[in-house]
Amino acid sequence: QVQLVESGGGVVQPGRSLSLSCAASGFTFRTYAMQWVRQAPGKGLEWVAHVSFDGSNKYYADSVKGRVTISRDNSENTLYLQMNSLRRDDTAIYYCAREIGGGDYAFDIWGQGTTVTVSS
Amino acid sequence: DIQMTQSPSSLSASVGDRVTITCRASQDISSYLNWYQQKPGKAPNLLIYSASSLQSGVPSRFSGSGSGTDFTLTISGLQPDDFATYYCQQGYSTPMYTFGQGTKLEIK
Numbered sequence: 001q002v003q004l005v006e007s008g009g010g011v012v013q014p015g016r017s018l019s020l021s022c023a024a025s026g027f028t029f030r031t032y033a034m035q036w037v038r039q040a041p042g043k044g045l046e047w048v049a050h051v052s053f054d055g056s057n058k059y060y061a062d063s064v065k066g067r068v069t070i071s072r073d074n075s076e077n078t079l080y081l082q083m084n085s086l087r088r089d090d091t092a093i094y095y096c097a098r099e100i101g102g103g104d105y106a107f108d109i110w111g112q113g114t115t116v117t118v119s120s
Numbered sequence: 121d122i123q124m125t126q127s128p129s130s131l132s133a134s135v136g137d138r139v140t141i142t143c144r145a146s147q148d149i150s151s152y153l154n155w156y157q158q159k160p161g162k163a164p165n166l167l168i169y170s171a172s173s174l175q176s177g178v179p180s181r182f183s184g185s186g187s188g189t190d191f192t193l194t195i196s197g198l199q200p201d202d203f204a205t206y207y208c209q210q211g212y213s214t215p216m217y218t219f220g221q222g223t224k225l226e227i228k
Contacts, residue, residue: 033215037164044222045156045164045207050215059215062121095163104170105211106154110163 002026009114022096030074038092126220143208
């Protein structure tokens, strides 16, 4: 079935780095744009980053720009998020999500999320 | 940046009620407005895209309307499974997306 599975979350000290992965299955990954969306504890949803279907275009929220890099490996059906210089306010559940495509800019498939806790 | 404001922030209703949640954009976003449902401990689930298109598998009691800056999500005949938090999201400034702050729907 169509599925996204995140991994790589954990507890990390402020200023350190962490890399998240999102494994896709059940659909033609290379034809879809992908995103990372996060949710701080008890808070709402925040879009973090976008990568185009072929990885050629990348966009970031101002809150993470310069500290985060989104990438993808279409041969491995995997999406990545490299996070550097982590701050306490980066603590959140991180979801990967598929963009529905066809000119409709919605996210139709979500992973279960991976939790990142930034704490000393 | 486009700001999305939902109202109310929380809402109490009973099974069988008709409920409306509103989302307002800080500028004209045409029909690039989507709605999600999120239950505790779960990922969001797409309900409505492009303001009024029902996502496959979503019950027909959910409907969306609006264009420009003002949008509504209506649930006709609340079911116990519908008590959750609802978010709107604009797709106009693709791919720099923004979500509303959420509306928590609770059982009265």
